[in-house]
Amino acid sequence: MPRSIDQDLNRFNKILKGKVRENLRKYITRSEMFGRKGRESVSIPVSSIDIPRFKFGKRGSGGAGQGDGNVGQPIGSGGQDEGDGQGQAGDQPGRHVREVEVSLDELADMLGDQLHLPRIEPKGNDNLKSQKDKYNTISPTGPDSLRHFKRTYKRALKRQIASRTYDPEKPVIIPTREDERFRSWTTTTEPDANAAIIYMMDVSGSMTDDQKEIVRIEAFWINTWLKKHYDGLQIRYVVHDAVAHEVDEDTFFRIRESGGTRISSAYKAAEAIVQRDFPVNDWNIYCFQFSDGDNWGEDNNACLEQLQQTLLPVSNLFCYGQVESPYGSGEFIRELRKISGDWENMILSEISSKDAIYDSIKQFLGTGK
Amino acid sequence: MPISIQRPLPPEIRALQLELEAKAASYGLDFFETIFEMVDYEEMSMLASYGGFPVRYPHWRFGAQYDEMMKGYSYGLQKIYEMVINTDPCYAYLLTANELTDQKLVIAHVYGHCDFFKNNAWFAPTNRKMLDEMANHAARVNRYIDRFGYEVVEEFIDACLSLEDLIDPYSPHIKRSADLPANHASPWESGDGDSNGNVNDGRFPSKPYMDSFINPPQTLEQHAEGGKERAEESARKFPAEPMRDVLLFLLQHAPLKPWQHDILSIIRDEAYYFAPQGQTKIMNEGWASYWHSTIMTSHALKDEDLITYADHHSGTMATSPRRLNPYKLGIELFKDIEHRWNTGRFGPDYDDCDDMFEKERWNKNLGLGRDKIFEVRRVHNDITFIDTFLTAEFCIEHNMFAFGYNESNNYYEIVSREFPKIKQQLLNSLTNHSRPIIRIYEGNYRNRGELYLKHEYHGVELKQDDAHATLENLQKLWGRPVHLETIVEDKHTLLSFDGIEHETETMGSVSIEPLLS
Structure with missing residues (x-):
């Protein structure tokens, strides 16, 4: 029996989700939510909604309490802003935050709506098909567990009326075997689209934790968005200073090295991964590179050459995000601008601070590729 | 209407109920017929979020409360043992998961509440x-x-x-x-009100022989004159x-x-x-706790119940510095009153006695305690209860203090351990259920159909963001601009909302006499 409270609870959750949707811009840069990531959903802390009332503020408020302590001794913090200062003698607990469970799919939808992102058209590789069953039809045979009561009843009613066995005084409807209808499925084949994301990051000494935090947040949203559009998503991580290494996710966000910077090494590593794991015909390849824009001067030409010959031709997107760092010179983006006119799948974005993440995600994913 | 399928009370609980009901009645508790239902935690949370009623109109805030309670329960932070509503017959819900000892405690507690609902004057006009x-x-x-x-x-x-x-x-x-x-x-008037065509001549109802005292002629005259002016x-x-x-x-x-x-x-x-x-939160909980404690400790408690009972009773009575526990304060005050009236520690003789030694041993063996607390539960509400019966001795014994908010360090601090201050703070926090008192002064402000409200300032200012949001809602209902006169940062201020934007106008700082200082 559905309980009436469930209706209220659903409504409440819907309101909270609506709140996340409205304020997505604010939540985008909140890294605490990714820590609680489940497999398919994240829980987002939302400041709880409450009905506003005329109530007392903290200024001048107080009450009576019980316990030890001398005059002047603090007994509790005023907190951020917990509402009732002069509560019913502190009867109610402070209302803080509530967590809303949002599935990654919903989150991607919200992101798409908020940023007006176009849907991605996977590039053509129709050779891979996957079959999917959907219960969307009715069949005259089937197991009892799938019997469609309403349809069965309607058919029985029709039959009885037509055969004049229906008595409105005593409206008993008895379905026969012929009346029974069952839910059934149709099988559709869908192109199976796979995508590979390769993240490259500069971990030379000039990239600080703040910059890495930005990369981490961007990566979360990029993953969420692409996961929505592809059935299989593979993610690889490459870090580099003067040499490049392929690492796992955890290492990628934690590692700290010193040393010079040779970006071309990362491109080489990425190229090697593509060669090895992701045949270009079957995979949609996305490359995201994050750096503070410092490169060893003599390496720049090698980079451009490497990019144009290997990565750019095979990638759906090549995105370069330059995070502003107190140490980096930020000149690499200028080098890339030289060739970006020739490649429409190349996106450059400068991320000056956490607040710029929103726009940079929009730049990266706004192409619909 | 039962919340779900009516389940018969298990025989052992039914037996407990009959036993405890008889016991409660023998003490003179007087209650409506009480119907107990067993519910599981989800149902209990649902009932609690609905304020005890099985059917309420749909609204998300019930869902929010339900969510909070279910989470609190599943994380082991809180548990509702029982819930009882003020109706005739009285409905009470017991948690199926309670131990038998808890059920005893809770049933005894419920009869305390039922008696209070039926007899306390403040509940008299409720439906x-x-x-x-x-x-x-x-x-x-x-x-x-x-x-x-x-x-x-x-x-x-x-x-x-x-x-x-x-x-x-x-x-x-x-x-x-x-x-x-x-x-x-x-709604109160339509039902059982005694409105026997009471003409509004300022005359209080009285017996004939008292009439000239209760309604002195000159006052009536004044009232008549005042009436004209008022008209x-x-x-x-x-x-x-x-x-x-x-x-x-x-x-x-x-x-x-x-x-x-x-x-x-x-x-x-x-x-x-x-x-x-x-x-009546403090009195109601205090009264129910007084009776569960009395009935349990003198009758219902078996040897094997003792530890569980002691554990749960003390859990209910636990205090923390910033949270004045209404159960604790209530039960201790009732016990104190009983003790004082048993020993005769009241009235001018006792108050005027300066000899602390004698006061300490004061005992007139009056034995009036029980009668007194029954009287108290009939006529008082929390404010008059505290005002009348909180004593300096009680505050000392229970280690009470007054606290206040210190703006400079964002902490609540103990401000005093002096009796008048504690009492004042406590009464303040009980006044109007700790909500600001706000009155409508003018429904046609500036002759433009605008609404003018005034906040009765007693030393604590309004929370600004909420005040703004509430004004918006008031404006939604009123349709025309609304104004609220209040104090913001020690200055008379007029908060206005005209349906589009907020306006805050300082009316100049005026010397205000705050109640607390």
Whole structure:
């Protein structure tokens, strides 16, 4: 029996989700939510909604309490802003935050709506098909567990009326075997689209934790968005200073090295991964590179050459995000601008601070590729 | 109406109920017939979020409370053992998962509440058939939802709830001359009120031999004169006198559609129904705890129950510095009163005695304690209870203090351990259920149909963001601009909202005499 409270609870959750949707811009840069990531959903802390009332503020408020302590001794913090200062003698607990469970799919939808992102058209590789069953039809045979009561009843009613066995005084409807209808499925084949994301990051000494935090947040949203559009998503991580290494996710966000910077090494590593794991015909390849824009001067030409010959031709997107760092010179983006006119799948974005993440995600994913 | 399928009470619980009921009655507790139902935790949480009623109108805040309670329960932070509602017959819900010892404790506790509901004067005007009334409200709201759409109705309910506190909790008990016509619309009047055509000549009801004392002729004359003046004044002013029942004023004068009018009256009825529970929290819980403790320790407790009982009783009585536990304060005050009236520690003789040694040993063997606490539970509410019976000795014994907010370090600090200060702080925090008192002064402000409200300032300012949001909701109902006069940072300030934007106008700093200083 559905309980009436469930209706209220659903409504409440819907309101909270609506709140996340409205304020997505604010939540985008909140890294605490990714820590609680489940497999398919994240829980987002939302400041709880409450009905506003005329109530007392903290200024001048107080009450009576019980316990030890001398005059002047603090007994509790005023907190951020917990509402009732002069509560019913502190009867109610402070209302803080509530967590809303949002599935990654919903989150991607919200992101798409908020940023007006176009849907991605996977590039053509129709050779891979996957079959999917959907219960969307009715069949005259089937197991009892799938019997469609309403349809069965309607058919029985029709039959009885037509055969004049229906008595409105005593409206008993008895379905026969012929009346029974069952839910059934149709099988559709869908192109199976796979995508590979390769993240490259500069971990030379000039990239600080703040910059890495930005990369981490961007990566979360990029993953969420692409996961929505592809059935299989593979993610690889490459870090580099003067040499490049392929690492796992955890290492990628934690590692700290010193040393010079040779970006071309990362491109080489990425190229090697593509060669090895992701045949270009079957995979949609996305490359995201994050750096503070410092490169060893003599390496720049090698980079451009490497990019144009290997990565750019095979990638759906090549995105370069330059995070502003107190140490980096930020000149690499200028080098890339030289060739970006020739490649429409190349996106450059400068991320000056956490607040710029929103726009940079929009730049990266706004192409619909 | 039962919450789900009516389940017969298990025989052992039924036996307990009969035993404890007889015991409670033998002490002189006087209650409505009490019906116990066993519910699981989900049902209990649902009932608790519905304020104890199985059927309420749909609203998200019930879902929010339910969510909070279910989470609190599943994380082991809180547990509701029992719930009882003020109706006739009284319905009480027991948690199926309670141990038998807990069930005993809880059943005894429930009879304390039932007695309180039935006999405390502040509950006298409440509708004891509220179970039906609530279901009726739900049916009405559901009908409006079907007709006008969920979100439209929800938005309106939100706005009404925002103003829910703005009622006059004493109005069911006093006849305010100003709202005589108003009272006819109030739910209390239509039922069992004793409005035998009381002409408003300022005459209090009295027995004939007392009449000249209670209604002295010269006062009546003055009243008659004043009446004339007031009549002239009221012709100009609207409402004639500042009005606390903002909801009633809106019902009478706001341009509401019939369905909105009905919903607002539903919210108001429910607010009045729940008001006495807020007014008597300390007494009600104290009284119920006093009786569960008395009945358990002198009768119902078996050897094997002792540890569980002691554990749970002390858990209920636990105190923490910032949270004055109403159960604890209530039960200790009742015990203190009983002790004082048993030993005769009251009246001028005792008060005037300067000899601490003698005071310490004071015992007149009066044995009036029980009678006294029964009287107290009949006539008092929390404010008068504390005002009358909180003593300096009690504050010392229970280590009480007054605390206040220190703006400079964002901490609540102990400000005093002196009796008058503690009592004042406590009374302050109980006044109007710790909500600001706000009255309507003018319904036709600036002769432009604008609404003018005034906050009665007693030393604590309003929380600004909430005040703004609430004004918006008030404006939604009133339709014309609304104004609230209050104090912001020690300055008289007029907060206004005209439906589009907020305006804050400082009316100049005026010397205010705050109550606390």
